[in-house]
Structures are given as structure tokens and as C-alpha cells.
Amino acid sequence: MKIAGNIPVREVEENFINIQPIQAAGRLTAEAMKALIAYGDGYSTCDQCRKPFRLDKITKPPIAEFHSDLSKFLNMDEARVTPGARRAFQAVCLALVEKGDTVLVSALGHYTEFLAVENAKAIVREVPTNDLNIVTGDAVAQKIEEVTREQGNPPALVMLDHFDYSLANEHDVAGAAKAAHQYDIPILYNGAYTVGIKPVDGKALGVDFVVGSGHKSMASPAPSGVLATTSGYADTVFSTTQMIGDVTGRQFGVKEVQMLGCTLMGGNILAMMASFPTVRRRVEGWGEYVTKSNYVVDALLSIKGNMCVSEYPRKHTLSKVDTTGSFDTVARIHKRRGFFFSDELKQRGIVGAFSGATRAWKLNTYGLSWDQIRYIADAFKEIAGKYGLL
Amino acid sequence: MAANGSFLSIKINNIKLLDYWGLGMDNAVDNLFEALFALTDLRVLLRETAPLHKLSAEQQMQAREALARAKAALSKLEEELQE
Structure with missing residues (x-):
């Protein structure tokens, strides 16, 4: 589906779990999307x-x-x-x-x-x-x-x-x-x-x-x-x-x-205003998002050879991890090189990890539900299991 | 939209979106926004349940409500534009 003939509709957030490090907490609320619809004019x-x-x-x-x-x-x-x-x-x-x-x-x-x-x-x-x-x-x-x-x-x-x-x-x-x-x-x-x-x-x-x-x-x-x-x-x-x-x-x-x-x-401030009641509420739930972040990082650390480069236990939902000792060992011999990892994630409906990166890379789990968090954690372990890394 | 049929009450949180001028808003426009907003709620539900879109009982109810709102608004819009 295209807008104006050549701009693809962005469906990343609807079709995938997006763990891209800088995009997580900027995802719009429904109210912000509505504000953009109504206030998009200059x-x-x-x-x-x-x-x-x-x-x-x-x-x-x-x-x-x-x-x-x-x-x-x-x-x-x-x-x-x-x-x-x-x-x-x-x-x-x-x-x-x-x-x-x-x-x-x-x-x-x-x-x-x-x-x-x-x-x-x-x-x-x-x-x-x-x-x-x-x-x-x-x-x-x-x-x-x-x-x-x-x-x-x-x-x-x-x-x-x-x-x-x-x-x-x-x-x-x-x-x-x-x-x-x-x-x-x-x-x-x-x-x-x-x-x-x-x-x-x-x-x-x-x-x-x-x-x-x-x-x-x-x-x-x-x-x-x-x-x-x-x-x-x-x-x-x-x-x-x-x-x-x-x-x-x-x-x-x-x-x-x-x-x-x-x-x-224009629309930017109205969208910001429309999200604000949600933002004001969601900051009170920060602790749970940090717990979820640690759940995913712990799943990664359960894979032999992985390290958390960020301070650990995590105090934030953005984390840098090092998978040189695990996924990168596969990348060295895989025909898709480092892209094998992002391919495997994408096949499971997960995007946002830097394509081709299997050494040090970042992920952000902010805003995800427990179902999505468990799904990501299981996906990392499943990929590791498939390549004999567990 | 207000149950009493007021044209002045489409709001996003505390932001009154339309009819600053107090002249009353055209019903067709009112229903257009109502349909778009209902579909937006549905869009967010798809985001919250990606990638499998397996909806819980509560989410299924939310989806049904959003679709019903969109259909009702579109139905009214269709009638209004044919008048």
C-alpha cells in the first residue's frame, strides 16, 4: 500500500514487535494519532x-x-x-x-x-x-x-x-x-x-x-x-x-x-498534548517496565557467551548487549553473515535490532505487554536453541 | 460524540477538536471523524497485540466496539451524503 504513489505505508508497529532502541517510547497513543488526523494542517x-x-x-x-x-x-x-x-x-x-x-x-x-x-x-x-x-x-x-x-x-x-x-x-x-x-x-x-x-x-x-x-x-x-x-x-x-x-x-x-x-x-504540539494524560499516568508504571526489561535481558544472558554491556540489573528499558560469544559465532559461518540474526527475528515478527549486528547491539522494550515481553524472550532462546547455543 | 447529539463535543482528552466557532458542526464531518477515530482505536489494538494479533476476551470486546462505532458512523455518513 502506498501514499501518493511512492510512499509506503509504515506498518512496522502494527505487524511487528519493534525493539528499535530510540523508537520505543515515542510511539503514539491513540489520542495522539487522532490529534494528528484533526490537526495535521500547517x-x-x-x-x-x-x-x-x-x-x-x-x-x-x-x-x-x-x-x-x-x-x-x-x-x-x-x-x-x-x-x-x-x-x-x-x-x-x-x-x-x-x-x-x-x-x-x-x-x-x-x-x-x-x-x-x-x-x-x-x-x-x-x-x-x-x-x-x-x-x-x-x-x-x-x-x-x-x-x-x-x-x-x-x-x-x-x-x-x-x-x-x-x-x-x-x-x-x-x-x-x-x-x-x-x-x-x-x-x-x-x-x-x-x-x-x-x-x-x-x-x-x-x-x-x-x-x-x-x-x-x-x-x-x-x-x-x-x-x-x-x-x-x-x-x-x-x-x-x-x-x-x-x-x-x-x-x-x-x-x-x-x-x-x-x-x-501544528499537529506536533496537539499530538503531544493528546498523549499527555497517558504520559502522566504511565510514568507511575516505570518500575514494571524496568522489570520487563530485566526479564528480556535475563533471557539473553541465559544464552551462553552473552553479556550485558549496560549496567546490570537494568534500571532502564534501553539496554546494550554483547552477543559476540553466541550469535556472532553463528554469523561467522552463516551464508547470510550477521543478517541471519535479524532474519530469524523478523521471521518471528520482531524487528528493530540493528540489521547485521551480532556483536554489540541495543534494544528497547519500553511499552510492551507481558505477552510481548515473554514472546521476545522465548524468541531469543529459540534462535539460540536452533543454532546449538544453549 | 455526545449522546445528546451535540455537535460541540468531539474531544481528544481535554482538547476540543472541532467547532471552535460555536456554529455547530456538519453531521457528515462529525461522523467522518468518529469513524476515523474508531479505526484508530482498532489500529492501536493491532499494535498492542503484534505480531500474532491473538486478542484476549477483553481485547476482542474492544475490537467489536471500535468496529461497531466505525460502521455506525460510516452508515450515518453515507446517509448524510446522499441527502
Whole structure:
């Protein structure tokens, strides 16, 4: 089936269990799909945009209320929706960081943090992980002191992923926040892998900015995200334009500079809003999703030669595993090479593992039912049994 | 859609989707969205039960309800567009 002649209908989620590492928690709710049907037109949020003509002030549909709900959800003071987490990193960097400043990120930090820092003409310095691949508060403090000693000035900002994209290990955000604040440095919490799937309390963590990804963890279309902050930083990061046109004398009043005015003007924000009641409920069930994640990882570990590269037991639904000692031994002699494994999974209705990968690869079990979880676990063991790996 | 037949009540959670203007919504449009939304509920059910689509008793009931909603809305839509 095709759309407009050459765009295939995407049936992945309907026909398969999808364990792709970055897609799991961005799958839409039924309500979000309905919102897209009704609000897909370009500027669909703008039917009743009234003075002061800004997205977060629109009351019909209740976009203003959603912004207020978002900040409460994260226990912060102000929130804005953004086109993805990356645009939130960019907004904070452009607002707080000067040319030549240093910004600390984790050695497991996402590449978009690097780009946001570079975009502000600042310099990234990485906080190393410990032997367990965890960033600690002490490591952040040591790096701050090192940078300050070398450059004579402390870093302008610390950015830390709560759970990183690579291993989904949990890093010590609260410890890092304490360390950063001892040196009067603001800290940004990267919750791309937490906001929308587990409870996040920005004030309890002691952070100045909370960033989430709508399409990664809030059951929303891409691009969508959230930037929340404290009342102390809101005026800085959400500053309004002061520019006046020299010919026309035009001014644009309440438009926020770092947001480039309105951000998500169509179906994306409505879908995000439509998923929000589900998102708010589902974070309370995080513990069970972690249990399910461990069930699948345990099934993989029951196969001789397999290892969990991520911290174990798992604290997240995203995991990196190493099957060099099992499935890769088959790949070395199989006519399909590494593709034998994804072929076997696909035959069983499972997709999302990186095609051809049989050494280190990632999977994400977020959102799956117990029936689906058991099915995946059994499939891994069945494939192993077929090739004499048990 | 409201049981009282109001045209103002198609909502997705707390988002009133249609008829901001308070003029009343055309019945055909109302039924069109109702059918699309019912089929969307069915789509999500297929996702939740992939890859085997073996439905539990409760899921079978949900599927029947969604199909009945879609059929009823389409039937009304057909009538309205022939008037």
C-alpha cells in the first residue's frame, strides 16, 4: 500500500514487535494519532490565536494550560515546547554561554549537546565516567576544578544526561547538580530518556533546566520536546525580543528570542498534548517496565557467551548487549553473515535490532505487554536453541 | 460524540477538536471523524497485540466496539451524503 504513489505505508508497529532502541517510547497513543488526523494542517494551532500572539498563550485549544501542566509535571516553574531536546540545548547554550566559554558534558553525552555548544561558539569538555560507566558528582566537581585551574574561569554550564543514549546507565544528576552549584554553575538535566517514561522532579534533583524529548519519550511526533526551567532562569532563557527595525520601526513584543517565536505550530504540539494524560499516568508504571526489561535481558544472558554491556540489573528499558560469544559465532559461518540474526527475528515478527549486528547491539522494550515481553524472550532462546547455543 | 447529539463535543482528552466557532458542526464531518477515530482505536489494538494479533476476551470486546462505532458512523455518513 502506498501514499501518493511512492510512499509506503509504515506498518512496522502494527505487524511487528519493534525493539528499535530510540523508537520505543515515542510511539503514539491513540489520542495522539487522532490529534494528528484533526490537526495535521500547517498552522492548525493558530485558528484562535489572539493577543499577545504567542503559542504558549493560546487558550483554544488549551495550549497555555498544557504549558502550565508541563512545568508542574516536571516540578519546574516555566516550560516551553521545543522542536526536540536538541533545540532546547541550543536555546540554553545561546542564552547562557559566551564565545570561548567552556561547557561540561558527560563522556556519554549525546552528540546534539556538542552541536549546541559549538553553535554558541563555546567549547565542550567531557566529564569522564568511572569504571562502571557512570558519571558521578565527584567527577563533575573534579572536572570543574580542572577547567577552572587551566582557564582561570569556571565552566559556564554543565549538561548531564540522566540515562545516556549509549548504555542507558543512570548517572548521578543530583550529585552533579550539588557540585555545579557549589561553583555557581547552572546545570541542565537531559531527560531525553526519562521525561515521559519515569517520574522526573527537577527541583528535587536540584537542576536549573529540564529537557525532554517528545518524540523519544513522550509518545509524540518528531520533532517535539520540552524545556523547563526555574523562575530564576526563565527571564534569561525565555527573553523577549528588543529589536527594532530601522526602516519600519517594527517591534515584535513578546516573541521569545531563543525560541525563535512560536515553536510547534501544528499537529506536533496537539499530538503531544493528546498523549499527555497517558504520559502522566504511565510514568507511575516505570518500575514494571524496568522489570520487563530485566526479564528480556535475563533471557539473553541465559544464552551462553552473552553479556550485558549496560549496567546490570537494568534500571532502564534501553539496554546494550554483547552477543559476540553466541550469535556472532553463528554469523561467522552463516551464508547470510550477521543478517541471519535479524532474519530469524523478523521471521518471528520482531524487528528493530540493528540489521547485521551480532556483536554489540541495543534494544528497547519500553511499552510492551507481558505477552510481548515473554514472546521476545522465548524468541531469543529459540534462535539460540536452533543454532546449538544453549 | 455526545449522546445528546451535540455537535460541540468531539474531544481528544481535554482538547476540543472541532467547532471552535460555536456554529455547530456538519453531521457528515462529525461522523467522518468518529469513524476515523474508531479505526484508530482498532489500529492501536493491532499494535498492542503484534505480531500474532491473538486478542484476549477483553481485547476482542474492544475490537467489536471500535468496529461497531466505525460502521455506525460510516452508515450515518453515507446517509448524510446522499441527502
